[in-house]
Amino acid sequence: xxxxxxxxxxxxxxxxxxxxxxxxxxxxxxxxxxxxxxxxxxxxxxxxxxxxxxxxxxxxxxxxxxxxxxxxxxxxxxxxxxxxxxxxxxxxxxxxxxxxxxxxxxxxxxxxxxxxxxxxxxxxxxxxxxxxxxxxxxxxxxxxxxxxxxxxxxxxxxxxxxxxxxxxxxxxxxxxxxxxxxxxxxxxxxxxxxxxxxxxxxxxxxxxxxxxxxxxxxxxx
Amino acid sequence: xxxxxxxxxxxxxxxxxxxxxxxxxxxxxxxxxxxxxxxxxxxxxxxxxxxxxxxxxxxxxxxxxxxxxxxxxxxxxxxxxxxxxxxxxxxxxxxxxxxxxx
Numbered sequence: 001x002x003x004x005x006x007x008x009x010x011x012x013x014x015x016x017x018x019x020x021x022x023x024x025x026x027x028x029x030x031x032x033x034x035x036x037x038x039x040x041x042x043x044x045x046x047x048x049x050x051x052x053x054x055x056x057x058x059x060x061x062x063x064x065x066x067x068x069x070x071x072x073x074x075x076x077x078x079x080x081x082x083x084x085x086x087x088x089x090x091x092x093x094x095x096x097x098x099x100x101x102x103x104x105x106x107x108x109x110x111x112x113x114x115x116x117x118x119x120x121x122x123x124x125x126x127x128x129x130x131x132x133x134x135x136x137x138x139x140x141x142x143x144x145x146x147x148x149x150x151x152x153x154x155x156x157x158x159x160x161x162x163x164x165x166x167x168x169x170x171x172x173x174x175x176x177x178x179x180x181x182x183x184x185x186x187x188x189x190x191x192x193x194x195x196x197x198x199x200x201x202x203x204x205x206x207x208x209x210x211x212x213x214x215x216x217x218x219x220x221x
Numbered sequence: 222x223x224x225x226x227x228x229x230x231x232x233x234x235x236x237x238x239x240x241x242x243x244x245x246x247x248x249x250x251x252x253x254x255x256x257x258x259x260x261x262x263x264x265x266x267x268x269x270x271x272x273x274x275x276x277x278x279x280x281x282x283x284x285x286x287x288x289x290x291x292x293x294x295x296x297x298x299x300x301x302x303x304x305x306x307x308x309x310x311x312x313x314x315x316x317x318x319x320x321x322x323x
Binding site: 104174 | 311315319320323
């Protein structure tokens with residue numbers, strides 16, 4: 001019965017790893033960094049969990065081994081030696097990978113994004129492209145999205161292309177995204193913003209560079 | 222409560238009080254420096270980092286009085302302060318190298 005339950009649950013678990021809104025199915029270097037961090041954290045947590053469960057099992061199966069450890073050894077080992085290296089590795093990984101996500105300098109393309117309950121509007125300054133609910137970007141190069149909001153706080157998130165950024169009224173926040181390949185990606189508001197929050201999705205179209213240039217100039221690619 | 226125990230109680234919390242003040246100070250300097258575009262932003266952060274470590278190092282290495290005054294509370298205070306020094310070095314170290322503003 002238990003085995004059947006496990007087998008039945010496996011496809012449901014694996015299905016979470018792909019799909020339009022999966023951060024574990026990265027389609028660009030920035031999202032790949034975040035997915036790496038997620039895996040490092042999962043592995044770290046799994047190792048710790050396994051270790052604690054092994055000690056727990058030992059307490060039942062080999063109580064004599066456990067009682068040989070003095071209270072001081074438990075405190076120093078379990079309270080200092082075990083968590084500190086793991087926390088240093090996790091924090092270090094997050095710092096190194098996080099630094100690489102920052103929009104340093106100017107990206108080749110900059111798009112302005114506005115959030116309003118419950119839609120996103122994107123404009124390409126100095127282009128023939130009309131404001132649109134679709135985010136058009138070139139594939140293969142970093143794109144900065146300057147995000148703001150007209151009402152409440154929203155958050156722009158394209159899980160397969162990068163991290164999240166808050167859209168705050170009266171303030172402009174910049175996030176850098178990148179898609180390696182042309183295609184269609186999906187974004188989702190990631191900060192609860194009212195009853196339409198869950199449907200506040202947007203489409204991202206990544207074009208080949210020449211097709212993107214043609215789009216900006218208002219001619220058919 | 223004896224006077225020495227009262228003092229030990231103050232010492233017990235002082236390390237992490239200094240730590241939390243340092244946290245607020247560094248957080249504030251980081252935000253202000255970005256908002257006003259300070260040219261010596263990193264220098265101010267480094268100075269604040271050192272300024273926080275000095276009292277913490279003093280608390281951590283302060284000689285423990287021996288004799289009847291070396292209560293278990295005083296020993297706990299000394300080790301709490303050493304933990305606060307370690308936590309300050311570890312947690313505040315990124316102000317020396319991480320990106321400040323974007």
